[in-house]
Amino acid sequence: MDALKPQRNEPARMERLAKLPVFWGLEGKRVVLAGGSEGAAWKAELLLACGAEVHVYCSKGDLSETFAALVARNSCLNIHDQPWHPGIFENAELALADCETDVEAEAFYSAARGAGVPVNVIDKPEFCQFQFGSIVNRSPVVVSISTDGAAPILAQAIRRRIETLLPLSLKDWGALAQTIRERANRRLAPGPARRSFWEKFVDRAFTERLDEDTEERLLADIATQAGRREPAGGRVTLVGAGPGDAELLTLKAVRALQAADVILFDDLVSAEVLELARREAKRMLVGKRGGRESCKQEDINDMMIRLAKAGKRVVRLKSGDPMIFGRAGEEIAALEAENIPVEIVPGITAASAMASRLGVSLTHRDHAQSVRFVTGHSRQGKLPENIDWKSLSNPSITTVFYMGGRTAAGIQSSLLAHGMPASTPVAIMISVSRLNERRWCGSLEQLAAAIERLGVNEPVLIGIGDAFGVASPAVSGLGTEGSVAAPVQRAG
Template sequence: MDALKPQRNEPARMERLAKLPVFWGLEGKRVVLAGGSDGAAWKAELLLACGAELHVYCEESELSESSAALIAKSPMLTWHDRSWDADIFKGAELALADCETDAEAERFYHAARAAGVPVNIIDKPEFCQFQFGSIVNRSPVVVSISTDGAAPILAQAIRRRIETLLPLSLKDWGALAQVIRERVNLRLVPGSARRSFWEKFVDRAFTERLDDGSEERLLTDIGTQASREGSSAGLVTLVGAGPGDAELLTLKAVRALQAADVILFDDLVSVEVLELARREAKRMLVGKRGGRESCRQEDINDMMIRLAKAGKRVVRLKSGDPMIFGRAGEEIAALEAENIPVEIVPGITAASAMASRLGVSLTHRDHAQSVRFVTGHSRQGKLPENIDWQSLSIPSVTTVFYMGGRTAANIQSSLLAHGMSASTPVVVMISVSRTNEQRWCGSLAQLAAAVERLGVNEPVLIGVGDAFRSASVAFSGTGKEEGAVMFAQKAG
């Protein structure tokens, strides 16, 4: 069981933060603002939207048109026709100012600090204890984005992207959550039952239109979940982590990672993918990698069964797609034998990622009438004995060998022995979609020597067939000799 111990540096549950994101309740609280510029008016509008009792200190001659309009229409705003002084901070929750000079900003900053009031000087981060992020407003759902002042335009771009992802109806779903929260807390104790209810709530919020019957259906769900609460049965979800690039993860996979109590992950799962998991989830490396010490499959099966019977929501996180050379069949059979529910979340398999990175269609109708995925690594650590080499030796069959690094020489000799031309296009990709990705394009005659030069310490994928001819032509167009190694960094 020593193989179950962490064997590599794990990502921290919380990486370093430039600033602590805090959502501050201001309903009915006194907030002071010095200045009457357009920038001050925008901050005033934001504070009023939070229910603050806002006091603005500014001489009339310095009021902008937008500030004057806001004063005229806002009953929660009190305007003081004078400059600020040290007395304004008494009883204030926050203090803000728009100061033209650094000297004035420094005076206001120190006066607020002396009064024990958190302070923000607009557009002068060196005089700010807190900062405002770029906001996506679906209140009570509020998203705030900060770049710590380094790139405000980037924060705005992120906000625009999030705006497109969050439906406007999320505001109503958030309000409904506030209405039913007390009933949920009374009926469901903290733990898996309560979390399961809210996960279903979230799925509905993103997929259903809120109507008159929504609240009644949710209350029915509370009762159903409460009736199951005595059961300690957990759940195992087999999740495909894809080839490594976290952006290739499916939304369903992210939701599974966010809902997990325990994550059993393979050695090939990238740190970037693990970063998307729920921070509270326990992460356990169950390394399975060709040519290295690995966990026994039986030990992994036993661990999943034990954790699920303890009521845990377990994610078995596998590189690529769990249903393609991921030994998912053995795990599903072991779990079903113990009556443990199993869910499957497919992932992007390495061959698909390879095709996209090369810009190659594996089933291009001018070159390939079929595509086959073949394991290059059997239980005995060598090529399976029952491979139909005769059918694979037809150039119009696109073949992708998984885990074929250590058997590349045998793959080459077997294909040649069964009549495949030595000039047949071949592609080798290592760590496809990752920052250390490498690729080689050449011919079948050069395959074994190329893999030997590249090395086999990282995941190796070998593509054979006429479908890869376009990749070879594109590579030869770089001016490098055929069969040279090409390194490609993942696109940002």
């Protein structure tokens, strides 16, 4: 099984964090706050919402209008009509201040640090041990967004988007989860049965309204799961990862990644796609790449079968669409022969991403009457022998060759030999939708030379036909023989 050893460093389960997001329990804890400004009032309101015992040190005459109104309606706010002093930090859980000058901010910061109390000086990040994020409140579900102080407006924009995604009823579902959690975990052993129950719970939380019978139905589900004698079997989901850009994943693909126990991923799957996977999932590189040492398909099939029979939820993560040149048929047959459930989650295939990035329609009615996807790489590493070149030589047929970099010269000569005009438009895209994306546009007679200059170390797509006549890159790089764009920044 040596072929199944990782061929590159496994992506980190967690990319670098600017700050550690921590949710701090403040119920009944003493928190000191120096200052009576508008900013201080907002922090006081936030702390009160967490159940903190807030002690404010500020002359009452210096309280802002907002802060004074907050004091009037909150009897649990403790107002100390005096400036702050080093003695206020005793038994404090946190210390906050709104200071006008850096000198005062440094003094407060140093005094709090000296007392061993975590400190935040409002709007002065150099005097903050912790920061407040932009909050989406569906308590007990709480989402906090931070940009490490670099772009508060961006954090607010993200918060507004999340607000639209999380129904207000999530608050009640979260409370219900707290109510039944202990009973569910006591009846359901860790593993597939417990996870199945909670995954169904989550599905309901986003699709159903709570009513007076909801809790009773959930408790019945717990009893049903607990009564099953046979452990739940594993399953395999073939998931299309798309061409590379994580934003092109389907929602169903993300959900599959979030539910996986094990992820067997191809070499071309991007790190940003893997970042969306469940943190606890074991990730194993089993990819195949032209011209490189790779795993045998039989070994991959055996691994999926073994893991599924062990009760694991396996995601076979494939670049593009698993049903297009992804050898999915062989994997499905192997799994079905072992009576292992298999589900398919389609992905955006590279040709569709190519058309989108070039701004062309593969089936423009003025240029193309059909479109074909053709592999440029057989099991023997050369062009397949059964390609119908006469049919493909019609420029009104849009043809996209996958994995055709190393066979580009053969593609060019075969099409020319079967009557395709040398002037037929051609587009080449390398690493489509990724940060290192490059593109070339020219004619069929320039194809082989263009590939030789571009190289074949990254995934190559070759589009041929009149539909590509409107495609043109922004930057010239190959002179009169065609043009090549420099790496293109993705939209969005």
